[in-house]
Amino acid sequence: MLAATPLSACADAPAMSARPGARAADPDLVPRATAGWSAWVASFKGRARSAGIRADVIDAAFRGAGFVPGVVARDRNQTEFRRSFEDYLNIVAPESKVEAGRAAFARQRRALAAIEARYGVPAEIVCAIWGVESNYGQRRGDIPTISAISTLAYDGRRGAFFESQLIAALRILQAGDVAPDRMVGSWAGAMGHTQFIPTSYLQSAVDFDGDGRRDIWGEDPTDALASAASYLAGAGWQRGATWAVEDPSGGLTPDAGGPSFRTGPNFRVIKRYNNSDSYALGVGHLADRIAGGGPLRASFGPDRFGMTKDQRQELQRRLTATGFDTDGTDGVIGPKSRAAIAAFQRSRGLPATGDPSLRLLAMF
Known part of the structure; x- marks a missing residue:
């Protein structure tokens, strides 16, 4: 992962992967080979070959790929509006997601225990990241990654960044971890159960189940969960240290009049996954609830409209x-x-x- 870049591509929002069937429902998410995009790709292919990507890998990756207008619309329509922490928590850690998380944890108990033993990251933290990023695998995204990232690289708003992600995606294909038609994810190029961007995948993804592929896309989430733990361990996770505790005299109060928190060293590590206080608090709180903890003790006051x-x-x-x-x-x-x-x-x-x-x- 690049030090200044969140692992998942949208730092201030919960997972925004396309829902299953989104492309069929939204024609703007269907790739189409436009003249401008095609010319850009023709130029990019030379740069990809210079970066060590084989011609056959490039050709296979771009076969059927195209410009995705809905991706540009989503990128340009990101606003400066930030949800309140109360709203964010209602989205990423409602009771329904806590219950689903406990069920998912039970299903993956053995794998999560083995992952915790190897990387030192608590199983409930890994499970919570899974829940926030893809709703425990239910919202992994179905937009072709090569089309999405090449669209954003061609569009140019963050062209250099997305071209680096495109090269990384081609390296993943060249390594044989996934076929081009299975490399799908969110509109911004985040992939799989734990929504890795390609550079973070290259840095931290692992083949935990030993089948020879680092598969974060398939129905079995084992490699993805282990890869999230691998990433957090590499980012400095401290065994036995806290992420945060609710504390009326804590130094972090996201919403005026709402709960306050005293953060620990692992809070900063979770923020390496997504550089947002709300994200780290949401993951940590969901993890505590999955592990059997209760709701926050402090209540939230009225919002800016005077409503509870x-x-x-x-x-x-x-x-x-x-x-x-x-x-x-x-x-x-x-x-x-x-x-x-x-x-x-x-x-x-x-x-x-x-x-x-x-x-x-x-x-x-």
Whole structure:
């Protein structure tokens, strides 16, 4: 992994891999060979050969590949908006994910124990990363990695970075760890159960099950889980040290008025996987819950709209019951909830701000 780069490609968000079937549902995620992309690829192939990639590997990798317009749209539409820690935690560590994590941990208990014995990273931390990155393997992504990364390299916003990832992806193919048609992942090129970008894969991926391939893409998550532990161990994980503990006098308070934490040395190691305080806290808290721990002791206060989580959930329930579907009642006011609020506001002749409020709740 490059020192300044998160292992998974989107540092401030939970795993954003495409859901199964996303390409079929969204034509903008289907690769297409445009003139500009094809010209760029023709030029890139010479640079790839100079970097030691065999011509047959390059040809196989780009056979059927193309420009993916939806990838560019997602890259350009990343905003500066940052979720509150409460919202982030509601997304990455809700009760449903805790329960699923305990079940996944039980299924992989033997492999996780062996991985912990070798690398010193607690099994629950590895399992939590798996949960945050791909929902325990359910959201590994299905966008062809060569198409996604070459699109971003050609687009040019971070051209040098993505060209280095493209070279790394070709090295993975050249090593025979995966076939080109199985190398799929998120729109930003993060792959497999634990969402490795190609350079991080080359640095830290391991063949833990001994089948001769470092397979992070298949149904068996063993190599991916071991690779995540390998990465954290290489980043300086300290056996027996803490990641963080909830402490009213702790030095880290992500949300004003919310829980505070006293962080330990392994907190910084988790941030090497994804350079975000919320990410490290989310992984650590989910790991504690998977291991049998309880919810955070401190409560979160009202949000910037003056609403608590219970009030936001009640607003979502009432909107959905009235025909304005919020696509869930998790208390997170995301795009679907904002669209439902705006539609309700228009139906009442109000300015369509999409903002929740206690006044809006009282209208039902």
